[in-house]
Amino acid sequence: MVERFDISLNTPAGRLTTAIDVPTGLIPITAIVPVTRRLGEEAAQLEAQQAIEAGQTISCRMGCAACCRMLVPLSPPEAFSLRDYVGQLPTDRRTLLLTRLSETRDRLKEANLWGQLNGVAEASKPIPDEALDPINRAYYALRIPCPYLENEMCSIYEARPAACRELLVTSPAELCQDLVENPVRPLPVSMRIGSILGLVWGTLTNSPPRLIPLPMALEWAERHVAASRQTWPGSSLLDQVLDNMWRFLSQAFQKK
Numbered sequence: 001m002v003e004r005f006d007i008s009l010n011t012p013a014g015r016l017t018t019a020i021d022v023p024t025g026l027i028p029i030t031a032i033v034p035v036t037r038r039l040g041e042e043a044a045q046l047e048a049q050q051a052i053e054a055g056q057t058i059s060c061r062m063g064c065a066a067c068c069r070m071l072v073p074l075s076p077p078e079a080f081s082l083r084d085y086v087g088q089l090p091t092d093r094r095t096l097l098l099t100r101l102s103e104t105r106d107r108l109k110e111a112n113l114w115g116q117l118n119g120v121a122e123a124s125k126p127i128p129d130e131a132l133d134p135i136n137r138a139y140y141a142l143r144i145p146c147p148y149l150e151n152e153m154c155s156i157y158e159a160r161p162a163a164c165r166e167l168l169v170t171s172p173a174e175l176c177q178d179l180v181e182n183p184v185r186p187l188p189v190s191m192r193i194g195s196i197l198g199l200v201w202g203t204l205t206n207s208p209p210r211l212i213p214l215p216m217a218l219e220w221a222e223r224h225v226a227a228s229r230q231t232w233p234g235s236s237l238l239d240q241v242l243d244n245m246w247r248f249l250s251q252a253f254q255k256k
Ligand code: SF4
Pocket: 065, 067, 068, 069, 072, 146, 147, 148, 149, 150, 153, 154, 155, 156, 157, 160, 161, 164
């Protein structure tokens, strides 16, 4: 059983009006992830439309995966969703992904980054951007393709993290070959869905908001799987998501 909610959100790129279905009764956090991501994608669509109407071009195309060498952060609810997604794949696909993840772990260990990334995933308090920045840079310097990348295409497209869905650029695609040194122009993101889901999870579990580096998301989710089995009323989870979206949107308007 699902309940339909009409949603209307004022974003800096226009009004987002849509209807979403949320399961009634008690649901796990993973059940709210798809609708939350959908709202984020619809907000991003408004930004893209506004940019196109202003004469800009969105350079992102299928087969271009230059940004898939960056460190992708994802929220605990997304990590649990990814674990579920990978868990239901046919054995050969799952084995292939797990092998790639293991190779990525080895490379990160060689570069002395694995421990630092684990520290980020398990931090007992929020990590300031100044502390994360050198880790992000060191990771990007390795240019490790995302373990989920295959032939320059995302092999988990429908399950990819919100952070991957949010990065759209209006600068020429060739500039994305070096996202740190080149003047890449990303579209503004008014609602960071990963952060929103992270805040909701932090409130529900009385834990600090955290973002987990993608290469270790499955391991993190496995370690914390018991927490993922808790359930809450679907409408209450939606309320928390919307509350956090409004906070992000009001900050986005203030920055304008
Ligand atoms: S999950 Fe997919 S879209 Fe995101 S970085 Fe990996 S390959 Fe790219």
